[in-house]
Amino acid sequence: MPTVLTKAPADPDVDRLRAVLDGHRVVEVEALTRAACERAGVDPAEVGAVLGASSTDDLSLFPALEWVHSGAAGVDAWVAADAVPAGARLTSAVGNGAVPLAEHALMLMLQLSRSAPRWAQAQREHRWDRFVHGELAGSTLGLVGLGHSGTDLAGKALACHMSVLALTGRPRDTEVPGVTLLHGQDGLRQLLAGSDHVVVTCPLTARTRGLIGAEELSWMRPTAFVVVVSRGGVVDEDALVAALRAGTIAGAGLDAHPVEPLPADSPLWDLPNVVVTPHNAATTPQTAERGRQILLDNARRWAAGLPLRNVVDLDRGY
Known part of the structure; x- marks a missing residue:
């Protein structure tokens, strides 16, 4: 043998x-x-x-x-x-890692929608800082990829009373109840334009590398957030930084990065509308x-x- x-x-x-x-x-x-x-x-x-x-x-x-x-x-x-x-x-x-990835994405969505870094800063400064923030209920999640983690996150989002759009690269054998499936480049535009939270759960391949660049980010709502939990490189990082600085999108939650560890001089560390975690979502x-x-x-x-x-x-x- x-x-x-x-x-x-x-x-x-x-x-x-x-x-x-x-x-x-x-x-x-x-x-x-x-x-x-x-x-x-x-x-x-x-x-x-x-x-x-x-x-x-x-x-x-x-x-x-x-x-x-x-x-x-x-x-x-x-x-x-x-x-x-x-x-x-x-x-x-x-x-x-599908379950913790989905949990981490949900955590980042909650942090961003509620401006949680503002509370963290206030806690460090011993300040009582109350303000009006958002909620997930009634908003739309756009999933770029509907594999294991994307499917798990879809269920969590539906439980949070969100609508779910999902971009898939190929037809699925089974549908996900409550999830609207989109296909191809036309589907990407519809997803980005119609989502309050765009979450990248797809693998990094020749087809998905740089899938979301400056033009694609311009399709998003100025109140929308980008969350990346699968692989860096699907979203063009320079274009993302430019959009965050310009306010054409509201913020980003990033656990996966094109270069890891994220370089100390990356502007993402200091942008007030960004939550950075060190590719740690599934480390359980x-x-x-x-x-x-x-x-x-x-x-x-x-x-x-x-x-x-x-x-x-x-x-x-x-």
């Missing part, structure tokens, strides 16, 4: 992997290199699966490779690096455990010759 390599520190641990890969040799190595394989007594030609790899690993070392698993949900770095060998399937942990114990369960389930499937979950379409980029 093919050998399975897992990159140290293994997550889930090697014993859990061995339990579901009964009969396969599972070896933990400190790096995916020929030298590390030699130290572990592994013949690279016998490796059929590599778990916990990154897009910077050179997987051409393993000519019989069938399956590669990335512990990350987003695989844009893998696609950009063309890091998956021919004949191998790449799977991801997509979906593991539950996200990690869901990722482990996705990998263990796929390990069972691979060992049994069954279809894998979360197989990445490298042409689409997700």
Whole structure:
């Protein structure tokens, strides 16, 4: 049987992997290199699966490779690096962070609609600062992407008495009750023009990179907000800063950024109508455990010759 390599520190641990890969040799190595394989007594030609790899690993070392698993949900770095060998399937942990991503987006929407940074500043200064602010009820959410996190956020928004528009790249097998689906570039304009909160939940691909630039931002209402929780780069950052400074949009909540960490000299840190978080939305114990369960389930499937979950379409980029 093919050998399975897992990159140290293994997550889930090697014993859990061995339990579901009964009969396969599972070896933990400190790096995916020929030298590390030699130290572990592994013949690279016998490796059929590599778990916990990154897009910077050179997987051409393993000519019989069938399956590669990335512990990350987003695989844009893998696609950009063309890091998956021919004949191998790449799977991801997509979906593991859907719930906290949606919660984080909802938090940012609430902070922005209520001007919460103003309260934080007043608290630091020991000032009692009461003012009129907004609410989510009756407003419209525009979702750029309706995958796992977008679908979860749609349900939360409907529970907050919002209307929901959602832009999708391809037809869905099932509809989301209460959600108006839009398609293509014409759909994007309708979504941006009709939304009070535009939330980016789509992956970063060749198709979505720079999807929302200066022209697209000009379609938005001056009272509307942009929230990004999936990947930076979907919204052109320079155009976003210009729109925020000019007041052509009301504000932004940003957890994902084109360059991370966000540079210390970025104007986004100091704009009064911006909430910045450090790509931290899905950093929960539950996200990690869901990722482990996705990998263990796929390990069972691979060992049994069954279809894998979360197989990445490298042409689409997700």
